[in-house]
Amino acid sequence: MAVALVQERLDSIYGPIEWRPRMIAIDELIFTVLTQNTSDLNAERAYDSLRKVLPTWGHVIEAETAKVAEAIKRGGLSNQKAPRIQQILVEILKRLGHFDLEFLADRPLEEARDWFTSLPGVGPKTAAVVMAFSLKMPAFPVDTHIHRVSKRLGLITENTTADQAHPIMENLIPENERYDMHVLLITHGRQICKARVPQCVRCPLAQECPVSTAK
Numbered sequence: 040m041a042v043a044l045v046q047e048r049l050d051s052i053y054g055p056i057e058w059r060p061r062m063i064a065i066d067e068l069i070f071t072v073l074t075q076n077t078s079d080l081n082a083e084r085a086y087d088s089l090r091k092v093l094p095t096w097g098h099v100i101e102a103e104t105a106k107v108a109e110a111i112k113r114g115g116l117s118n119q120k121a122p123r124i125q126q127i128l129v130e131i132l133k134r135l136g137h138f139d140l141e142f143l144a145d146r147p148l149e150e151a152r153d154w155f156t157s158l159p160g161v162g163p164k165t166a167a168v169v170m171a172f173s174l175k176m177p178a179f180p181v182d183t184h185i186h187r188v189s190k191r192l193g194l195i196t197e198n199t200t201a202d203q204a205h206p207i208m209e210n211l212i213p214e215n216e217r218y219d220m221h222v223l224l225i226t227h228g229r230q231i232c233k234a235r236v237p238q239c240v241r242c243p244l245a246q247e248c249p250v251s252t253a254k
């Protein structure tokens with residue numbers, strides 16, 4: 040199915056999409072690590088707790104790992120995420136001597152992506168989230184909703200992994216449409232094209248969708 044058609048139909052029910060500024064890049068990066076394998080709500084609670092207990096990223100590096108884990112325990116997998124966060128911060132400090140990542144917004148997309156994904160434990164999704172939402176770069180983050188909806192619509196093949204989908208989706212979607220399409224597809228996945236039972240009778244793409252149950 041043509042991406043332009045998907046965008047037009049989804050925009051008719053969820054649009055217009057407006058850019059919403061989020062956190063600065065280093066904050067967004069650590070927050071995104073906290074969102075891994077948990078809900079946004081739990082990640083927000085863990086992030087708020089971490090900033091309260093250890094208010095600067097320097098404090099997080101210097102703290103005992105157990106203290107970081109205790110601060111973020113509401114986000115789950117805290118014994119894995121605490122050392123990972125510290126390793127990321129140490130590596131950034133080693134590379135830059137500070138935590139200001141905004142300079143990456145002026146770098147080519149692939150260069151910035153390589154910079155992020157060469158950090159310990161940072162994959163394509165985390166990199167794309169920071170680039171798209173904080174640095175306003177034309178990256179296309181593929182989360183679980185977008186991965187599912189894109190497969191159902193035939194934008195990617197059934198066996199394409201979420202990590203593999205990032206460059207494929209970026210090639211399919213014009214740079215200036217990527218943010219809007221990200222928001223449209225994620226909203227569609229949450230509201231209509233749900234994981235267990237997609238609400239095809241309410242879907243504006245039901246006639247074209249290859250797996251629609253409402254034709």
Ligand code: SF4
Binds near residue numbers: 192231237239242
């Ligand atoms: S027709 Fe059904 S499966 Fe296809 S995109 Fe719409 S809700 Fe999802």
